[in-house]
Amino acid sequence: MGLFSFIKGQFIEVIEWVENTDSLVYHFPAYDHAIKMGAQLTVREGQAAVFLNEGTVADVFGPGRYELHTQNMPVLTALKSWKFDFNSPFKADVYFMNTTIQTDQKWGTSNPVMMRDQEFGIVRARGFGNYSFKIKDPALFMREILGSQESYSPAQLNGFFKTMIVSGLSDLLAESSIPVIDLAMHYDELSEQAAAKLEPKFGAMGLALAGFVIENISLPEEVERVIDRKSSMNITGNLDQYLKFQTAESIREAANNPGGGLAGAGAGLGAGMAMGQMVNQMMSAPGAKPPEPPAKETEPAKAEAVLCQQCGHGLKAEDKFCVECGTARPERRFCSECGNPLAAGAKFCSSCGTKA
Incomplete structure (x- = not known):
């Protein structure tokens, strides 16, 4: 290290983190890892300062201004027997941690999730949404996640969180037994249940799950086509409206097809209306047989009974x-x-x- 760094290290430090970065952690660059007694520590709102002594978490400071003495560092004092009232510098590392909520973290299924539905059988579903978290226990986060790294960003956690979220959500959907058609009306309830299910896993890493949202659970195209066809069948239950719709469609197609002319459209329209009337009669009387066509008369007229x-x-x-x-x-x-x-x-x- 240079002479200037050595001279600078002999003065009382002001230990703080003012850089505007996306990192969750900032390692304060103390000269030769030596911090003077009486150094001024400033921890801002949304931050926490973790002191390490020889790689061991010694103290955690919340927001405020501190002058480092033995009186406000009881844990660190217990780790070492300082005979000279801390007149000499002591070796330590200071890590600042961002304790604000990290919002708009995306999650999504990289592969379809297999689900068993009562109506459609086994289907493949995809889901996506967002979540938010924050550092709740800085010392635990230091032990379980950070280790000796100089910095850490939310992006480094996303891959692990996505796998954990998809696994927990898949298990939740299987246990809920909600039909795939009704999933959209249960997004809020499923989000709350998923957050409660995932919270212990976040807590084990010193984190807190601040929010979890399911934005959409989509189905494969073939299942969506079946749903569309079923919706069309339900809509065509009113055959009168269906025939009117077919009439308008036939006129539109005839206008867009000059080669076919109105004659072809009229023939198709007539056949469609006749078929619709027959179906309408069959549906209006459940269980009734369709009317039989009148028998052909072989004589001009039957004579009056004698x-x-x-x-x-x-x-x-x-x-x-x-x-x-x-x-x-x-x-x-x-x-x-x-x-x-x-x-x-x-x-x-x-x-x-x-x-x-």
Whole structure:
């Protein structure tokens, strides 16, 4: 080290951290790791100062201004028996830690998470969101995470946190048994439950989980297409509105397809409307059979039923005698004026009124 550094190290230090960085930790560069008794320590709000003696955490100072003496360093005093009332410098390292909340830390699933859904079976889901944390126990964070590193940034923790968050969230989703379609309405509840599940793991490293948010849990495209088709089926439950929609779509397609013309559109529209009416009839009467088409008539018109004059029994067209009493079939009569067939026993023509 240079002469200037040596001379500077003989004066009483002002130990503080004023640099504006994204680092969580700042190692104060004391000359030869020697700190004079009576040195002025300034710890600002949102900071904590950790003193290390020969690699061991000795004291932790919160926000405030301190003049280093044995009276305000009882732990460090107990570590060593200072015979000269600290007139000589002692070896120590000072680490400042940022205890403010580190916000907008991103998390996301690098690979899909397998889930079992009651309706769709096994599906693959992806999720993402953000979280925030802060250093709660500087001494524990020093022992578990920092070690002897000069600085530490939130980015160095993100990889480990993502794995821990995805693992905990996957376990939570499996235990909740919430249908994938209803996940969106449970984001707040799942976020709170995930935070409670992850908090002990953060606490074991001297950290506190200040917030956890699930922004979205998305499904594969094929599952989303099935959901879209099911939504379309639910919408088309009103066939009247569906037919109106189909009519508008057919007109639009005909306008965009000059080669097909309105004739093709009309034919397709007519077939669609006929099919829609048939389906509508089937759906309006559950369990009812669709109406049968009318039978084709092979004769121009069926003759009026003929009754036996003796017993009144109905006679078929091929019967010459009554099957009940054996009376001969009455001869068919016609009106002499208009030629209209006369019913058996009729005294006047039903068409023109002429006497039979």
